[in-house]
Amino acid sequence: MTTPSLANPSSAEVKYARGWNVRNNGRGNWWHNGSLPGTTAILVRTATGFCWAALTNTRRQPSDDINLALDQMVWDMARQVRAWKP
Secondary structure, X not given: OOOOOOOOOOOOOEEEEOOEEEEHHHOOOEEEEEEEOXXXXXXXXXXXXXXXXXXXXXXXXOHHHHHHHHHHHHHHHHXXXXXXXX
């Protein structure tokens, strides 16, 4: 079950809602990323309802570098597809 209600209301563009980062009070993209020793992962649900997950078998410090690179790589791949079929 997904409920995009805010755990910590704030005026920031990105907010935190029950484990997910959300934009536009849940009407925008939702995502969660993280890592454990030897792994990095990101899960995304776009504002249009398209979802994906990406996992790697590496973890680098600072973790923001690999988190941003993984996020950008998957967005770049998704944008290459002209039409997604259900």
